[in-house]
Amino acid sequence: MSDSNQVGSLQVRGVSKYFGEFRAVNDINLDIRNGEFLTLLGPSGSGKTTLLMMIAGFLGITKGDIALDGSSITDVPAEKRNFGMVFQGYALFPHMSVRDNIGYALSVRKRPVSEIKNRVDEMLDLVQLNDFADRKPGQLSGGQQQRVALARALCFAPPVLLLDEPLGALDKKLRVEVQEQLKDIHRRVGTTFIYVTHDQEEALSMSDRIVIMRDGAIEQVGTPKELYERPINEFTAGFLGKSNFIRANGKIFALRPEKIDLQLGTGHPDARSSGVVRSVTYFGSMHRVIVDTGGGDEIEVDIDVWRNSESLSAGDSVDLLWNDAAAVELQTG
């Protein structure tokens, strides 16, 4: 199928969006590569959706330029950009059948009926909705609607697919399942995916690269592993997974809870710190232990359950140990 799909790269150059005085997006520079699954991740109000809408063409750009494969599309209207998009809440056409929804993009391009039919059948295969082709969106479950939205956006083989929190309306269990399908579809069609979410787990599990945004600006860009292992500042470290922040010699380090070892009793020769257990919480696959290291500082430690920390309880004195490599020095200020 990938033979009929185009793949595009996007160049975002100094893009800003102001709403009056408010700078929703401020001077963003970003290169999106051919065929990659790129996630814009950030809390609400970070400008990720605004950026996506500017790429889609629904919002004008205050400053800067966006280019597809090197040629500017800043002045190209949304309907001429040929980007697929999966909307938050899907925005399916409620009065059309699944088949007509999926074939809409080809139909407005006045393609022959037989071509539309073949292509829609292909898409129905891709999202496994062959049996639902004649239903209306209102007769489908949330997950099915999501797949219709995806098929509709991919039907005309767009070089870039934009996804705006496409899983937001699904419950957690279904979400994990759909993540797998989405990832699989991305592999099969090979199109560039730009995915907006505020869910860090979703971002980690699906993306080739993640762009972490805050207050309209990019904090850090990298692969999930790079970002998780090497966050450059407190925001990134805290937003993507959990992190302890250790201050020493005027420097600040991020330390993931699962990278800390914990020994009952004090006086271990390699102990980096010690303290008193404040609480132990059971999470199934692990225990989360909060250790009070004095002076109001707390360190969170995740211990695998198989290590049997049942004997550990609040009030116990413990030593904390970690490798130098586990503590990542962060930019300050």
Added chain:
Amino acid sequence: MNALTKHMHPGWLIIAPLLALVTLLYLGPILNILWLSVTDPEPGLGNYAKLGESDALLRIVWTTVRICIITTLFSVTLGYSIAYAMVHCHQRQKSYMLTLLLVSFWISILVRTFSWLMLLGRKGLVNVTLEDIGLIAEPIAFMRNELGVLIGMIHYMIPYAVLPLLVSMQSLDTRVMDASRNLGASGSQTFWRIYLPLTTPGLVASTLLVFILSLGFYVTPAVLGGGKVLMVAEYISVQLLVTLKWGTAAMLAALMLFGVLAMLWVMSRFMKLSTVFGGAAR
């Protein structure tokens, strides 16, 4: 009591008196009219037979239907544009427009009717101005004819046409239109293939409302028609009050009632009427 509540939600008991009252107050008079139409002046279907015998009655009915259809067509088309403009303009302009719309409901139909005479009558502002600047030699006959009736009725009906459309348009998910554009549809493609179908329930509600209200129009045709545009409502009133042919009046009223019911029935074959009256779309 227990046996009763088994088959019936107890809530019905609470609203039963009201329901009975409504039935009595609405159904009673309607049945009375149907009864009158087959008993006055003598039992039988004589009143209905008049429809076949009298060209004049048929002509009055046809005039009424024709005027109502044209009125509905224009009111709903203009109302659609107005509602569209209201939904898509800035919030401030929108409340301004909504206020103007609602104010028009407060102006009596008589005042509006006579205002049209002052504006478009033979010696009205428009004709006098056009004559003064030499554009026309003879006044244009806007009023005291069918055109006058249509102008007056369309003007009166537009606010009624706007409201259901406004509700329908406001409840639309605008992302659906974004989706259409994103999929490559031009503005007009998006309108014809997405916007119009999705506002169809509002369009139908608006059409029904305007058409049914128009059927009962009385004052405007009487005044602006110059006495020559006779519609069913006025004719019924004359039969009731002046000529005392209550059977004929009842027959025409029943005819209008059945006409409206038949129209609703035909429409229900094509779409779920509940969506028109605000129900869920599935």
Added chain:
Amino acid sequence: MQDKQFMKEMLTDSAHAYKAGRMDRRMFLALCGASGVAMSSVMAGDAQAAADHVVMWNWGGQSEECHGSAIGDAFTAETGKGLKFDTSGPLEGKIKEMVDSGNVTADVADADLFNAVSLGPTGHLEPIDYSVVSKDKTLPGYALEHGVSVILYGYAFVYDTEVYGDNPPQNWADFFDTEKFPGMRSLYKWANGSLEAALLADGVSGDALYPLDMDRALAKLKSIKDDSLYWGSGSEAHSMVVNGEVSMGMVWQNRGRNIENDTDGRYKLVNMQAIAMPGAYIVPKGNPAGAAVMEFIATAQEVPAQLALLDCLGMTPSNPEAFGQIPEDQQDYAITSAKNIDKIVYNDPDWWGKNGGDAVNAFLEAIS
């Protein structure tokens, strides 16, 4: 019309509530004020109207005021009883409905004499008590079993002096002649007068009008249909003329003077062949004030009342005694004045009472 009816009903209900103490006076007055209705006129619509007053059912407006001063005051002086009004307009259908419903709230309706012919035999009217009311104080033939003519009004016409100048239309034949007298005309919408005028124009003589030759009349009317407008109320007739919509307009003669004044004499009244209509008092069956209403009718027949109505409303006296006393400035406008009485034609209430319904329908069908 509908609005007015609604307002009326609401106010009547409130009147009951007010009387029963369920609504305070201020609230009630506010409601009356809001609808522009005098409190007394609403209270009069009350079914409980006691016999200490008589309720007159008319069309309101100036007529209410004039009846009060012309007849009401004298009636009160003579009998000690008051006069109240219901101004919702005593159309035949409404009288029938009121009597049929058993809730009769009016004592005397200011109606047409032909109403007495159509509603009398069906049992909707009280007979006139001619031991109290005088048959001599009206024109012969206008004192019927169930109604008596108290005033006359006439179907005459006005014309635009600027359009017709030195050669003005003289009679109905001219009125219907659109070749000699081009321009728009207006006629009464409910057939009355319009049919007679058409026949007169077609050469039928005034004393041979009845029974009306409907086909002939309608044919004549249709011949000027494209040049005609039709009015349904006195004020509409007035405004069609005053606003210059027509060059010739049939009007109720009592409005002639006002039209001449309102147009600074541009429009002029023609009383030649004016069709005299007997306005009549009729009494709904089972009226609340009972026999007392006959005294009221008798009062209205007296010369002072007749002249006062002429002065106030322009309605022409029907009591022959009053004809000679019509003042100089009313000579041109009153149709029974010495100046006009020989020109006029008399309406036959009997024909209209029996054939009016069909005539109105045939007329409406012809003009629409």
